[in-house]
Amino acid sequence: MSNVDYKxxxxxxIHVQLYTRTKMFCGCELAFGAEPNSRVCPVCxxxxxxxxxxxxxxxxxxxxxxxxxxxxxxxFTKWDRKGYYYPDLPKNYQISQYDLPLxxxxxxxxxxxxxxxxxxxxxxxxxxxxxxxxxxxxxxFSQVDLNRAGTPLLEIVTEPDMNTAAExxxxxxxLQRIVRYLGVSEADMQKxxxxxxxxxxxxxxxxxxxxxxxxxxxxxxxxxxxxxxSINYEIGRQLDxxxxxxxxxxxxxxxxxxxxxxxxxxxxxxxxxxxxxYRYFPDPDLVPVRVNEQWLNxxxxxLCELPFSRRMRYTKEYSLNxxxxxxxxxxxxxxxxxxxxVQAGGEPKRVCNLLTQVxxxxxxxxxxxxxxxxxxxxxxxxxxxxxxxxEISATxxxxxxxxxxxxxxxxxxLAEQLNLIxxxxxxxLEGIVDEVLKSNPQAxxxxxxxxxKSGKAKGFLLGQVMQKTKGRANPKVASEILDKKLA
Amino acid sequence: xxxxxxxxLRDKIATRxxxxxxxxxxxxxxxxxxxxxxxxxxxxxxxxxxxxxxEIDKRIAAGEKVGQLAGVPxxxxxxxxxxxxxxxxxxxxxxxxxxxxNATVVEKLLxxxxxxxxxxxxDEFAMGSSTENSGLKQTxxxxxxxxxxxGSSGGSTAAVAAGLCYAALGSDTGGSIRQPASxxxxxxxxxxxxxxxxxxxxxxxxxxxxxxxxxxTVEDCALMLxxxxxxxxxxxxxxxxxxxxxxxxxxxxxxxxxxxxxGIASSFNAGADEQVRKAIDEAxxxxxxxxxxxxxxxxxxxxxxxAAYYMVATAEASxxxxxxxxxxxxHRTKNPNDYIEVYTKSRAEGFGxxxxxxxxxxxYALSSGYxxxxxxxxxxxxxxxxxxxxxxxxxxxxxMMPVAPTTAFKIGEKVDDPxxxxxxxxxxxxxxxxxxxxxxxxxxxxxxxxxxxxQILSPAFSEEKLLRIAQMYEKQTDWHKKRPLI
Ligand SMILES: [Zn+2]
Numbered sequence: 001m002s003n004v005d006y007k008x009x010x011x012x013x014i015h016v017q018l019y020t021r022t023k024m025f026c027g028c029e030l031a032f033g034a035e036p037n038s039r040v041c042p043v044c045x046x047x048x049x050x051x052x053x054x055x056x057x058x059x060x061x062x063x064x065x066x067x068x069x070x071x072x073x074x075x076f077t078k079w080d081r082k083g084y085y086y087p088d089l090p091k092n093y094q095i096s097q098y099d100l101p102l103x104x105x106x107x108x109x110x111x112x113x114x115x116x117x118x119x120x121x122x123x124x125x126x127x128x129x130x131x132x133x134x135x136x137x138x139x140x141f142s143q144v145d146l147n148r149a150g151t152p153l154l155e156i157v158t159e160p161d162m163n164t165a166a167e168x169x170x171x172x173x174x175l176q177r178i179v180r181y182l183g184v185s186e187a188d189m190q191k192x193x194x195x196x197x198x199x200x201x202x203x204x205x206x207x208x209x210x211x212x213x214x215x216x217x218x219x220x221x222x223x224x225x226x227x228x229x230s231i232n233y234e235i236g237r238q239l240d241x242x243x244x245x246x247x248x249x250x251x252x253x254x255x256x257x258x259x260x261x262x263x264x265x266x267x268x269x270x271x272x273x274x275x276x277x278y279r280y281f282p283d284p285d286l287v288p289v290r291v292n293e294q295w296l297n298x299x300x301x302x303l304c305e306l307p308f309s310r311r312m313r314y315t316k317e318y319s320l321n322x323x324x325x326x327x328x329x330x331x332x333x334x335x336x337x338x339x340x341x342v343q344a345g346g347e348p349k350r351v352c353n354l355l356t357q358v359x360x361x362x363x364x365x366x367x368x369x370x371x372x373x374x375x376x377x378x379x380x381x382x383x384x385x386x387x388x389x390x391e392i393s394a395t396x397x398x399x400x401x402x403x404x405x406x407x408x409x410x411x412x413x414l415a416e417q418l419n420l421i422x423x424x425x426x427x428x429l430e431g432i433v434d435e436v437l438k439s440n441p442q443a444x445x446x447x448x449x450x451x452x453k454s455g456k457a458k459g460f461l462l463g464q465v466m467q468k469t470k471g472r473a474n475p476k477v478a479s480e481i482l483d484k485k486l487a
Numbered sequence: 488x489x490x491x492x493x494x495x496l497r498d499k500i501a502t503r504x505x506x507x508x509x510x511x512x513x514x515x516x517x518x519x520x521x522x523x524x525x526x527x528x529x530x531x532x533x534x535x536x537x538x539x540x541x542e543i544d545k546r547i548a549a550g551e552k553v554g555q556l557a558g559v560p561x562x563x564x565x566x567x568x569x570x571x572x573x574x575x576x577x578x579x580x581x582x583x584x585x586x587x588x589n590a591t592v593v594e595k596l597l598x599x600x601x602x603x604x605x606x607x608x609x610d611e612f613a614m615g616s617s618t619e620n621s622g623l624k625q626t627x628x629x630x631x632x633x634x635x636x637x638g639s640s641g642g643s644t645a646a647v648a649a650g651l652c653y654a655a656l657g658s659d660t661g662g663s664i665r666q667p668a669s670x671x672x673x674x675x676x677x678x679x680x681x682x683x684x685x686x687x688x689x690x691x692x693x694x695x696x697x698x699x700x701x702x703x704t705v706e707d708c709a710l711m712l713x714x715x716x717x718x719x720x721x722x723x724x725x726x727x728x729x730x731x732x733x734x735x736x737x738x739x740x741x742x743x744x745x746x747x748x749x750g751i752a753s754s755f756n757a758g759a760d761e762q763v764r765k766a767i768d769e770a771x772x773x774x775x776x777x778x779x780x781x782x783x784x785x786x787x788x789x790x791x792x793x794a795a796y797y798m799v800a801t802a803e804a805s806x807x808x809x810x811x812x813x814x815x816x817x818h819r820t821k822n823p824n825d826y827i828e829v830y831t832k833s834r835a836e837g838f839g840x841x842x843x844x845x846x847x848x849x850x851y852a853l854s855s856g857y858x859x860x861x862x863x864x865x866x867x868x869x870x871x872x873x874x875x876x877x878x879x880x881x882x883x884x885x886x887m888m889p890v891a892p893t894t895a896f897k898i899g900e901k902v903d904d905p906x907x908x909x910x911x912x913x914x915x916x917x918x919x920x921x922x923x924x925x926x927x928x929x930x931x932x933x934x935x936x937x938x939x940x941x942q943i944l945s946p947a948f949s950e951e952k953l954l955r956i957a958q959m960y961e962k963q964t965d966w967h968k969k970r971p972l973i
Contacts, residue, residue: 042588046810048581048689049568049590051722081806083853085830092809142826144814279853281862284694284803287723 025052046090066103101126344381507558531605554600580837590687607642637667662915669940684719750883766931798865805849
């Protein structure tokens, strides 16, 4: 294997479930975990004579996502029927978009290893309805739950521009952030809101000659981990197979494989994907969608700053490190809350620490959003200012924030109540320093003498001051007094 | 039987000269007597109908406001969904299907206080021109019971012709209202595509299907259209009121169209039977006497209409009928070995020959590699035909031509020759491809005393004028008053 040089090519298809109130072509509400077949009507059941009516919100969400992915939004798109027989597809055709998708030719930027950015091209994004679910219960029969049938799905297709499994994962996570930022999807992996289908193959360079391995599509992955692991597995498998058989793209055809989560292997599903004939044709029950300038501008006005550029801005504008910027911008609400707090006068790094070390932890533990914890940005800004001016210590600030969440009280009130206001009054502190010097003459002498022992002695003396004040002495002020007394 | 028109009956019920119960009972008495011969209905709802009639009588007696069709017994082609009874599409595959909702037109009939007395037979899934393709029963022509009533809405036209109801609804994909109306001697209107909601009409060719009235008179036709026309938010292809508002089709019905210009495509009409042609010529003479002038028009692409129609309609049908698979509802085969057999056997057992033929034709037309040569080309022809009509209507108010090349043919005469059968629709298909309205009105009889229909076509959404043109003729003639002696 050592003399083989290879490059990995991965393209990704992502199905994103849109966060609309109702289904794509009927008025049924979307609901996860509802009683089987309780969210259905003649339309999504595919009853004879029923007709679809387009969900405008789903179209707007898709266009919004398309814009965020830097896509062109054609002024004319239409609906097509994709025909295939499967029990979870009540009409035995799926309403989808074939040759005129809602968005095309875009890109998404992801951070590369060397600190630069890589553009992954987006081929197209189109809207379609989801199928139901086959439930394979005991016995000879299967049952079908059509609650999910008709759920709006945005299918995003990238070009094969990714070269590592980690890159694919980064893209998938970035996409999750983007659709959440835009509010077009909850993108909850546990609920199957995002499903991935990577197309993987290798370009192998052996003895100066290039070989391409057959493309494998891994179906229906619903976690980032499965996405990354399945691609890594495929890379190894395809390399082994090539070395064993020499099979290339020209010889084999595109095949599909499933991911066995327990065994962590891909399993062959369909050997040679014969060009499946879906008999696409324009759906005569629906009118084409015309996206005029006015509508497009209206949708554009709903665009927000995207996580990627926000992250970049945080490192520049607030001098936060990549990690902190990433944590804060991961969720739009958190980032908005952070900025509101900074806006209210909080020093960015201190606000960042308060939010990441206390706020997010508490929100997580309570299973709520940071905005639902209680303290307003103005309260937290005040708390940050108190720490900044030395009125309280950084540790005390964290404690106070916890108490603010628990009690709903204001930061200063809590600082006083909990005796966390630092003693910065020089007169009062002087007395305490004098006492400490009096009862620790040896340390005082060591400090005065200077040299090796001096630093240690000062630390000890400061510790004593802190002990006497129960930690409330402003260390900066106390240190200045010590220096002055023993100079 | 000297039957009142639907409007006359409505007015008599409203003024309490008769009652809805009386009229409904009389209809069922007649059904009991002659329906075994005619076979117009797949299902009837006697008890429900009489109960409803009694209720409407009560409301009228109490002086309450009632709908435009209050108390009038009507029938609905069995391709429109009703929550009562079955909705079979005359197919074995849906023989026991109970729809969970009412079609919009059914809701509208009910809102207009009509009495729905039954659901009529038709060609299976509305595919045919003689009602012989019904998977459930045979309907005969009331004028000659050895002959077909036409199709696919043959049950509805036979029921109106035989006095088994006062009016009915049919659906027209390639002539399925007009051609049987012509063969049964009644009035049949196919409105503009988008004028009447298709919600709840079991689809055959979605871009061609349109529901319309089948009546004894032009006036009844206007009345029925008043009830069923209009935008429906549940049907995206129904036209909104701003673009083409629905008018009161009765309001100006008796105003004749001044300076009427009638378009004729002589060469195209030449294919019709001599007796049919003669009746059409005479009808046109009548219009001339009423002040009409003749304009010769050129319809160069009409010859390709049948070919284009059978591509578009069957392609859409192959997709529309994919849902009848034995999985969710309808006929399911017994003891399938796997789910593939649920599909293949249920469909093989449930569909009739003609439906299978059209599904195969349409599947083929949509197959990759053939799509461009068949379906796409058919769409292009369709556009050319639309263009022919647009150009023609620049020169005339309406186009007149036969409805069908012949009068009613014998049962069994054409069943083994689908191509010959398809030619029955040669004059009607173009209106569906172009989406324009067309009406069939009685204009004479052949030497076998079989009715002949005159077809009038007019621009999209000009139903008001079309009905007025038809009314001009009807007022001058008695053809529509003739009833079969059954
Ligand atoms: Zn639904």
